[in-house]
Amino acid sequence: MEAPRNSPAPDPGHAPAPGHVTTAGIAVDAPERMRDLGRELAALLRPGDLVMLTGELGAGKTTLTRGIGEGLGVRGAVTSPTFVIARVHPSLCGGPALVHVDAYRLDGGLDEMEDLDLDVSLPDSVVVVEWGDDKVEELSDARLHVVIERATGDASGTTGTAPEEDERRRVTLTGYGQRWTDGALTALGAAFA
Template structure:
């Protein structure tokens, strides 16, 4: 006799893997991702230098319809891109130069910005998880050392009840 299936836990992560073959397709992935996002969402991006984190965020900004060119905020740490319509602003953070956890990031007031914005944090693992249990983790992997290969393996994982019923398959379209 089979054991009964474990009850569904809405906190279980949902995950999708996507292969992206060019920078333009990475931007398009960002535009598709923007359709799933709403104010209060935290998106954590990780991947090697040059993997496509900022390119994905550029597409996200296009999809959200925000003002200003989305560029890497490495030296300013964070940029706010207000919405040109009725959508949420985009807060784009690059935590690469920040060594500590959330304590070091407190000056950015991300906890204040999060409820009304979409917050995207590059290099955020180990630094911003305490902001919310409900977040989207996007890991971008490329072959290190191969600068001619445009192929990226992207894993999108939704954590928490917010993402439990999300249809991530729209990202693979």
């Protein structure tokens, strides 16, 4: 596991005030652990949170979101919303709904995202956006950006290694804004070891 770290990280989109960036790195060695990470992350999330997920196809974005849904106690199977663009999963336990968005096919940036009314959903829900880079940053100054990368092999996923090594991921969680400066990401990184 990578050691959690608290240091400024570059943000290609909407940059918060200096000092309001927190980063934690986590090593995940199996899809079940990615789902566990999602459940643990759900304990930190609250209504109004925007979570952006970045990673190549098959990296584990939907698996992480499935864990978040389980942790939030929402209704319905969390699956990739690629063809419906967005899916709302209401809470079964009085918590926030999960709005799961796949922005892969949206190339109009924030204009197309505005058609989904995410700004209306955001105050009362946890909004998770796959492929949201350069599309949703303007929705909130306080957001969590999760980058999932293969820990072995090249960008194509061809490794020549054992199948269990192909499942290892490096997960970098970067919280932007005052919302994420309380040390929760660092604690999550340390606890998830």
